[in-house]
Amino acid sequence: MYWTIHLEGGPRRVNHAAVSVGTNVYSFGGYCTGDNYGHCKPIDCHILDTETLRWRPCLPSRLKARQQLQQQSFAEFDPHESNIPFQRYGHTVVVNGDLIYLWGGRNDNCADDTLYCFDTASGEWLDRPKVSGRIPGARDGHTAVSIDNKMYIFGGYEELTERFSNDIYVLDMTTFVWKYVTASGQPPTWRDFHSAVAYEDRMYVFGGRSDRSGPNHSQHEVYCNELMYFNTTTNTWIKPSVTNQSSSQPPPCGRRSHSSFVYQNMIYIFGGYNGLDRQHFNDLYQFDPRRQVWSLVDVRGRHRPCARRRQCCCVVGDRLYLFGGTSPYPASLCQTYALPQMIDVSLRDHSDLYVLDFKPTLKTLTILVAIDKELIRSYLPKNIQLDIEMMTRDNNVNRDRSSPNQG
Template identity: 25%
Template sequence: MVTGNPRQRSNSSNEGSDSLDNTQQDDSPTLPPTPGDNGIDTLNPAPNYSPNQITSPTITPPLSSNSPGQSGRQSLASPNHSSIQTNNPSPIITTSTRRHYHHNHHHHHGEGRRNYPGEPHLSLAPHVDPAPAPAMYWSKARTHGKPSKALRAHTVNLVGELMYVFGGCDAKTCFNSILIFDADTMYWNRARTIGDPPPICRAHSSTLVDKKLFIFGGGDGPTYFNDLFIFDTDVLEWIKPKTSGNIPSPRRAHTSAYYNNHLYIFGGGDGFKALNDVYILNISDLNNLVWQKLEPKGRPPISRGYHTTNLVGSKLVVYGGSDGHECFSDVYVLDLESNTWIQAVEKSYPRLSHTATQVGSYLFIVCGHDGSKYTSEVLLLNLVTMEWERRKVYGTPPSGRGYHTTVLYDSRLFVFGGYDGHSVFDDVYVLDLSACAYLPQITNFQLPEL
């Protein structure tokens, strides 16, 4: 990511460039910084960029096979083995008690939502507009147990009611630990894992497939990775499988999705330039993992990182991002059946380091950077019409931020961490969809013919 004070690109900018120009142009806005670790996390580390800060993307999980914001629904059975290390007042979860813990804390939708001590609530401060019924509203969650670290450029995947948080950075260092957040009880726990974890990293991707997290790429400081790790949430075990074939180049700020037994990787940056390539990995046999580079037909998106990718049906929907100079506002669709790129929306709302979470027939775009500032705005992209909609949101929203994560659970969007150009956050905000709570039930729809 490029440091400096971001501004919009002028109409004379070269939007067709597939690579980054190492010379900063007057009409090429620099983009928002994130706190550093004595290096620059950039898509294109041009020599005239300020070297005192670094940035990393928010990676959203696939939507049709992973957690919300990631891709379609997988089997979401909860883990039932190994142990989780906690500090009081968090419960200690062991091999013998974990299944009992899961069933006792399971949320029964038919009985209505239970009121837990950590249930997020709407602030009663006089400056907060009361939410008419029904309406979407923000609240800051009161969490318990061992608190989360302040994190940016981490990943979150939902398995049952448990959210698995991996990697990311605070203002000084990166991590390779697994934190677990129970969305029913609002309890934080630290997982006691087995096996060798990935190196500390940020701006990686994490894709949920059958209760396993497939973690690819990322990096720290000047280091970029192209390794694949698997985390089994059933037994809390790390595995590093052998891969072969046309392995993607080391990268971060990319996105991933899962479709038809294949893991898809798109875009990102390698430290010298932004990327717009597509790689696939058949993961049906973990003993025979062979990478292939996909060569889609049609005009591909401009090279980019810090974008979002969501699997909707058999299509990847790519929105926003940056090539290190420009904050993009376009929407592209990659049809995985015909292997064809299509531009669905040419110009809209510029965003990078945002999240995009599928809720029924909509993508909810939460926070991010608009090319000039960090925002807490919520945008809705109607996937049936490919048109943007705005909805009134009440309550106390999070401060403007990017490099956070967003997960849908029980008609609520949970927002974790992030960065606003000055501070890295450790908070959890909840957007209760309320009037839009029916949206997750909308599963029978099609994207428009483009």
């Protein structure tokens, strides 16, 4: 396991949502500090080709035609009539075949409970599915996983009730009927900005922000580090009897806005933030669901991601692609720009991409040596020269934001 690649210049996004389909990663929405999210505009989509490491924006044809017609940026966009979601953050996306379903999230004015469908084959937003049943209330900071053609929604902060949730809803992605799930067992506490992954017929939930007052938000935050799973076959919440490999290696501490992913029957947790300690993380933990054991992973690499929150992580083959998020400015930059020394005030949004290779080949390791030693490329085989170019050339899809932002 090795951090092999670090590139800049991708989409600068925080609190976005992303999934992988084939060899592509699709990233939707999110925010960028300094932009206005009080006005409705179509959500943006960026696609990462993991074979070339190039990002490109995806602009559906109807938006492209409207942009050319108006000669301005979607001034007449009506989210109530459009099949395209409005720009948002705190939403979720899941994959079912070639289709990506987006649900929830909010802009600065409101949250949404509409289901949207993106076709990766055509690069277009399809007609909004006609849903029925008990639709979950609009929210952000929830999680969603796809298991057996069903999308399971858990938690989040509900717009209408202004409360944290610990409910489960399920959408059948063949009939598009929503159902409220009456679960047995003790559910996780009310929370938002936790993480969830699908493993076999289970939804594993970790972390997130809750409150001492239960579902209400009283500014008395709680960060739990319990891992629980929901068995979708029996509709039961279960808390595994988690053990450690050694007494000196505890499980990850409580956190929110982290990332979870599954690789070869192992569940991983990366990064996040604890608001009580005002601490960001860039650690990587592994949980073995069969042995019910946590372990801290010592990952080597040329460049490692800095501590951050609200990033995205997607697995494609034997590689993890991590991008975006926000983190504190280094103390040196805070002094240069006269920023206050407060970890939750002076934050920078990231446009970077990191690649974690679970099984780096001898060729990859050799190329990394050539890069580190700055070998003269003209003496190398053409295919190696092309690989080095791909692994070191930054993207260029962002506006220039060279000065510090706050948010």
